[in-house]
C-alpha cells in the first residue's frame with residue numbers, strides 16, 4: 001500500500017507540536033503493516049539543509065507566486081518529497097510565524113501550495129511512485145481535495161484532525177490567489193461563515209476523516225468542541241473514526257534514554273528526581289515533584305495550574321514547568337518561580353530537558369480544556385510519571401483514573417478531574433498528594449502506568465485497515 005502523507009511539520013526535522021511527532025512516527029509505525037509511506041513537506045531551511053543534494057522530480061513555473069520544484073530524498077529516517085519554493089518557505093524560525101510572533105500573512109497561499117502539490121503528486125506520482133492514498137494532516141492539507149477535484153480526481157483521501165481549533169480560515173477575497181473554483185464557494189465546499197476555510201474544504205471533501213482519539217471524535221460533533229465545525233462533523237459522522245496516537249517508544253524508553261539515568265522501575269526514578277531537583281535548584285520535599293511540558297496556550301489550561309498551585313505547595317508538592325507561548329502565561333509562571341522556592345520555570349523549547357523532566361517527575365500535569373489526544377501524558381505513563389489530566393479527548397482515553405474501583409481492581413494509572421476548572425484541579429492535586437503518600441498504592445500506580453501499552457501497534461493496524469478499505473472501494 002502506497003501512501004503519501006502531507007504535513008506542514010514532521011519530527012525530527014521541523015516541530016512545533018504533536019502533529020510533527022505523529023507525522024514523523026507514522027511511516028515507521030506503518031511499515032510493519034506493509035504500508036510504504038512517503039511524506040510531503042515544505043522546504044523550510046531546516047528541511048532543505050537535512051535533505052542535501054537530491055533529485056528533482058517535478059518543477060513548476062508558477063507555484064503560488066514563484067518558481068517551485070519537488071525534490072525526493074531521505075532525511076531524518078524518512079522518505080521525503082520536499083517542496084523547494086524559496087518564495088514560500090525559505091524563512092528562518094517557526095514554520096508558521098514571522099519574527100513578530102504573528103502568522104505569516106501569506107500562510108493561506110503557502111499551505112495551499114502544499115495541498116496543491118499533494119494533489120498533483122496524487123494524480124501524477126513521483127519517479128514512477130504513485131500513491132494509492134493521500135493522507136493529509138490538519139488545515140494545511142485541507143485544500144488538497146479541492147485541487148484534486150479541479151485536476152479531475154485522483155487517489156482516495158484521508159484527512160486527520162489533530163486540532164480542530166485551527167481552521168485555516170481566510171477572507172473570501174483570496175479565492176483567486178488560492179486558485180479555488182468560485183463555484184465551490186458553497187456550504188458543501190470551502191465556504192465557512194462567509195469566509196474560506198481550508199479545513200472545512202478537507203472535512204467535506206476527504207473520503208475518510210480521522211482524529212486522534214475516540215473521545216475527541218465524539219466531542220468534535222458537539223458545539224463546545226467543534227469550533228463552529230460541529231455541524232460538519234455530524235454531517236460526516238459515518239466517515240469519521242478516532243484512532244488513538246501512539247508515542248515513539250524508542251525515543252521515549254526510560255531503559256535506554258540517553259538524556260537521563262536509565263531505569264526500569266520506581267526505584268530507578270530516584271536518581272533522575274534528585275538530578276532534576278539539583279538542576280532546577282529545588283530543595284528536597286515531602287510531596288510529589290510535578291512537571292509540565294507544554295505549549296502555553298489557552299487549550300492547555302495552564303492558567304488553572306497557577307490558580308491551583310497553592311494547594312499543591314501546601315501539601316509539600318513541587319512544580320517544574322518547561323514551555324513557551326502566551327506571554328501572559330509565561331509571565332505568570334516566571335513570577336511563580338520567583339516567589340516560591342518549590343517552583344522552577346524554564347521558558348523555551350528543549351527536547352532533552354523535556355526528557356529529564358518526565359524522567360525526574362513523580363507526576364505530570366496535563367490540565368487541558370480540550371485535548372485531541374495528547375502525547376505528554378503517554379510519555380508520563382511510560383516513564384512511571386503519574387498523569388494528572390482533565391477528563392477530555394485523548395486524556396480520557398489513555399489514563400485510568402485512580403477511583404476506588406480502579407484501585408481495588410489494581411488497574412489505575414493516573415488522576416483525572418472534571419470539569420476542567422481550577423477547583424477540580426485543586427482537588428485532583430490534593431488527591432495526588434494523598435496517593436503519593438500511600439506507600440502501598442503509589443508503587444502500584446507507577447507499575448501500572450509503566451506497563452500500559454502506549455506504542456503504535458494497535459493504531460497502525462487501524463490506519464492500515466482504513467487505507468485498505470478506501471483503496472478497495474476505488
Ligand SMILES: Nc1ncnc2c1ncn2[C@@H]1O[C@H](COP(=O)(O)OP(=O)(O)O[C@H]2O[C@H](CO)[C@@H](O)[C@H](O)[C@H]2O)[C@@H](O)[C@H]1O
Nearest residue numbers: 017018019162294295323348349350354371372373374375
Ligand atoms: N517547551 C517544550 N520543550 C520540549 N518539548 C515540548 C515543549 N512543548 C511541547 N513539547 C512537545 O511537543 C509535543 C506536544 O504534543 P501534544 O500532543 O501534547 O500537544 P499539541 O497540542 O502540540 O498537539 C496536537 O496534535 C497532537 C498530535 O495528534 C495531539 O496529540 C494533541 O492533542 C493536539 O493538540 C510533545 O512531544 C511535547 O513533549
